[in-house]
């Protein structure tokens with residue numbers, strides 16, 4: 001009995017020691033991470049997965065925000081701006097047919113997984129998406145952080161009255177935020193040098209480009225070398241929502257991942273093709289890539305195993321004889 005008590009006591013002190021060691025290890029790794037952050041490295045936890053030829057970042061909304069903010073606080077040559085993009089089901093449909101767009105996305109700094117379509121596709125490919133990191137939800141959270149750190153923001157894209165309304169709303173909602181300039185996406189669109197000069201003159205830290213996908217990604221890639229900023233983010237139709245020109249889906253629809261239904265009701269002519277044809281095409285595409293295209297490989301694997309079994313059986317027979 002005594003021996004047993006001593007044994008249990010020993011075991012307990014052993015467990016205590018182990019726990020202490022483990023705690024020390026966690027503390028040490030947290031310290032290392034803090035040091036990394038202090039050195040200006042992007043220490044946000046990102047996990048990449050591939051979806052039909054594009055590498056996408058699987059991150060939480062918090063990590064996405066940290067990643068943008070860290071890119072603004074790093075010591076870096078401004079002409080090497082970090083590029084952030086979002087990819088939703090429609091973008092996947094577009095990039096599967098557009099190699100240039102695909103290559104641009106793969107060269108971007110971060111590509112965030114936007115919407116339920118990408119979440120389903122990722123799940124079928126064996127990846128559980130941490131968060132729906134879409135521009136509309138990220139934008140106000142990011143502006144709060146940009147405001148706290150007194151960063152300078154430039155807005156480029158959408159209709160003249162829309163981009164102006166976005167600037168006005170930002171100024172009233174985030175009084176400390178420096179909206180240092182804006183430009184609509186139609187005037188002077190054939191003169192990107194002029195637009196880049198205006199952006200550079202404003203000394204913006206970050207530019208939000210709202211020209212729609214893939215136009216904005218192509219514009220950013222083509223003019224990146226002219227821009228003297230730290231980060232550029234392609235935000236699609238975000239300005240239309242933020243200005244109130246197009247209303248966002250009610251919360252219950254968003255909660256059930258049905259925002260696209262609302263967009264379809266709001267802009268039936270623009271969005272019918274995208275959603276009514278695009279959504280089923282997208283699902284067939286990702287289903288095929290995740291399951292059907294793997295059937296021959298699975299069959300080949302099974303065949304190889306059968307051949308191996310057959311070989312070992314033959315070997316045994318020969319050894320016996």
Ligand code: UDP
Nearest residue numbers: 157158159185186210211212213236237240
């Ligand atoms: N847009 C623009 N210039 C153009 C074409 C489009 O500024 O030459 C704007 C348009 O006004 C809208 C946005 O780009 O604000 C595209 O919105 P959409 O919802 O189509 O983009 P998505 O989020 O689907 O990429």
